[in-house]
Amino acid sequence: MTDNHQYETPAAGTLNWDGPLNRNFERIDTDAEIRDTDASRSNYVAKEGAKFLATDTGNVYLGEGGSWRQLGTIGSGSSGSGGSDTTSLLLSGYVVALGKTNTSPQSVDPAETDTPIQDALDIVNAAGGGEVRLPAGVIEETGPIRPYEETQLIGLGVEISKVSITDRDADGILFDRDSGVSRVRLDGFALNGPAGTGPTGVAIHHTNKDTQDLFVGRLLFWGWNNSVYRVDEGVGPFQCRHEQLTIYECDAGDQDGLFEFRxxxxxxxxxxTIAAYPSANVSGQNTTVFFSRGGTQTVDYLTMGGSAGVAIDQTWDSVIEFGNVHWEPTSNPTNPPAIIRLRGHGTAVIDTVKHVTGVADYVYELGYDDYNGRGPGRKILGPYIELGAAADVTGGIVNLASPVDPAEPSLYQGSPDDVTVTHNEGSTGGFRALGTAGTGF
Incomplete structure (x- = not known):
C-alpha cells in the first residue's frame, strides 16, 4: 500500500495485476482533483469525496450525495491578487464575500440559491465581519436580508446592481436581531420590491432593538407598495446617516408615510437628499412622504413629485429639521390639507418651502395632536416660495388650526397676512409672524 492514498502495490510475482490496478484507477478517479470551468461542472460525475476546482471562478466543490457542494473559493486567475480575484468573480456574476479572517474572497452563485446575499452575509459574519459586494445585473433574493454587526453591502451603482425581493410579504432589509446591530453600511444598489397590485413588505424596516451607526450611501427604491423606510414603535435607531435615497413607483397611500418614524x-x-416620486396606482391615494412621531431626524433636502401629498407630517414630540422642501406633485388624486403638517409640541425647523406644481389647501398647518393631547408648540416656519402658474394654495400660507402654547412659542418668517386662524379658541400670542417685526396670534 502507498503511504498517502493506500493504493495497492502487488507483491513481486503476483500474476493477476488487473484486479489491484483497476481498483487503484477507481480510487484515482475520485482522489485526483478535476479542473475545468465552472459551467462544465455538470459534465463530471460527483463521486463521493471527489474534488472539483473551477479554473475560471476559483470555486471549490466536493462530491456529496451525487451532486457538487461548494466548499468555498480560492479566487480565480493566476495573478494571486485578492483585488483581481474579486473583480473576476464580480464580472462573472457572483456575489462576493470578503470576510475579516478569510484568506481569499468567497463567492455565492445567485443561480444556485434563493438567498445569495444573505448567504454571503452569513459567510462574512462567520469570519468576524466584512463586506459583501454585488455584481452588475439583477440579483434575486427571497428576502428579507438581515445584516449583522460590522457588515457592509456594496453594489456597483444604483442603475447597475439591482436587488430584487421576490417574496411579496417579505421586507427588503430587516433590522431585527435581538442584540441590535451596529456599524452596517449599505451603498450603491437598487432595492426593488415585488411591485404588482398587492401590498408588499417594507424596503428597510427596523423592528427590534436599536440600530446604531448605520451608514446608507446612495440607494434607489422601486416597486414597494408600502413604506420604504420604517421604524417601529419601541425601536430607536440612532446616529444613522443616509446620504441619497431615491424612490420611484412606490405607493404608501394607505400608510402613515413613505418614511415612518413611529x-x-x-x-x-x-x-x-430624499427624492421621492411615489405613485397612487395601488391605493388610489396621495402618499405622505415623511411621517415622524418621535426621535430626532434632520433632512437637508426633501424633493418630491408624482403622487406626493403631505410632504412632512409631524406628531407628538419628534424633533425634526428640514432644509429645503421642494414640492412638485404631478398626479395627486386629491389636494392635501397642507404641504407640511406640524402637530404636537415637538420642535420643528423648516428652512424654506418651494412650490412648483400641484394644489394644496395650505402650505403649513399647525394643529392639535390627538396622539398625546397637546396643541402645537416650538415650530419655526421658513419662507414660502411659489414658482410657476401650476402651483396654488387655496386657503393661505399658514393655517393655525389650534392655539399655540405661549410657553413654547412658534415663529413664521413671513407676513401676518399669510396667517389664517381656523380655530375659535381665542388668541394666545404663542404664534408670531415676523414680517412686520412680530405680530402675535
Missing part, C-alpha cells in the same frame, strides 16, 4: 425615541438621525 417610535418615541432615536436621536441624531440624518438624511442628505
Amino acid at each position: 417610535s418615541w425615541y432615536g436621536p441624531a438621525n440624518w438624511f442628505g
Whole structure:
C-alpha cells in the first residue's frame, strides 16, 4: 500500500495485476482533483469525496450525495491578487464575500440559491465581519436580508446592481436581531420590491432593538407598495446617516408615510437628499412622504413629485429639521390639507418651502395632536416660495388650526397676512409672524 492514498502495490510475482490496478484507477478517479470551468461542472460525475476546482471562478466543490457542494473559493486567475480575484468573480456574476479572517474572497452563485446575499452575509459574519459586494445585473433574493454587526453591502451603482425581493410579504432589509446591530453600511444598489397590485413588505424596516451607526450611501427604491423606510414603535435607531435615497413607483397611500418614524425615541438621525416620486396606482391615494412621531431626524433636502401629498407630517414630540422642501406633485388624486403638517409640541425647523406644481389647501398647518393631547408648540416656519402658474394654495400660507402654547412659542418668517386662524379658541400670542417685526396670534 502507498503511504498517502493506500493504493495497492502487488507483491513481486503476483500474476493477476488487473484486479489491484483497476481498483487503484477507481480510487484515482475520485482522489485526483478535476479542473475545468465552472459551467462544465455538470459534465463530471460527483463521486463521493471527489474534488472539483473551477479554473475560471476559483470555486471549490466536493462530491456529496451525487451532486457538487461548494466548499468555498480560492479566487480565480493566476495573478494571486485578492483585488483581481474579486473583480473576476464580480464580472462573472457572483456575489462576493470578503470576510475579516478569510484568506481569499468567497463567492455565492445567485443561480444556485434563493438567498445569495444573505448567504454571503452569513459567510462574512462567520469570519468576524466584512463586506459583501454585488455584481452588475439583477440579483434575486427571497428576502428579507438581515445584516449583522460590522457588515457592509456594496453594489456597483444604483442603475447597475439591482436587488430584487421576490417574496411579496417579505421586507427588503430587516433590522431585527435581538442584540441590535451596529456599524452596517449599505451603498450603491437598487432595492426593488415585488411591485404588482398587492401590498408588499417594507424596503428597510427596523423592528427590534436599536440600530446604531448605520451608514446608507446612495440607494434607489422601486416597486414597494408600502413604506420604504420604517421604524417601529419601541425601536430607536440612532446616529444613522443616509446620504441619497431615491424612490420611484412606490405607493404608501394607505400608510402613515413613505418614511415612518413611529417610535418615541432615536436621536441624531440624518438624511442628505430624499427624492421621492411615489405613485397612487395601488391605493388610489396621495402618499405622505415623511411621517415622524418621535426621535430626532434632520433632512437637508426633501424633493418630491408624482403622487406626493403631505410632504412632512409631524406628531407628538419628534424633533425634526428640514432644509429645503421642494414640492412638485404631478398626479395627486386629491389636494392635501397642507404641504407640511406640524402637530404636537415637538420642535420643528423648516428652512424654506418651494412650490412648483400641484394644489394644496395650505402650505403649513399647525394643529392639535390627538396622539398625546397637546396643541402645537416650538415650530419655526421658513419662507414660502411659489414658482410657476401650476402651483396654488387655496386657503393661505399658514393655517393655525389650534392655539399655540405661549410657553413654547412658534415663529413664521413671513407676513401676518399669510396667517389664517381656523380655530375659535381665542388668541394666545404663542404664534408670531415676523414680517412686520412680530405680530402675535
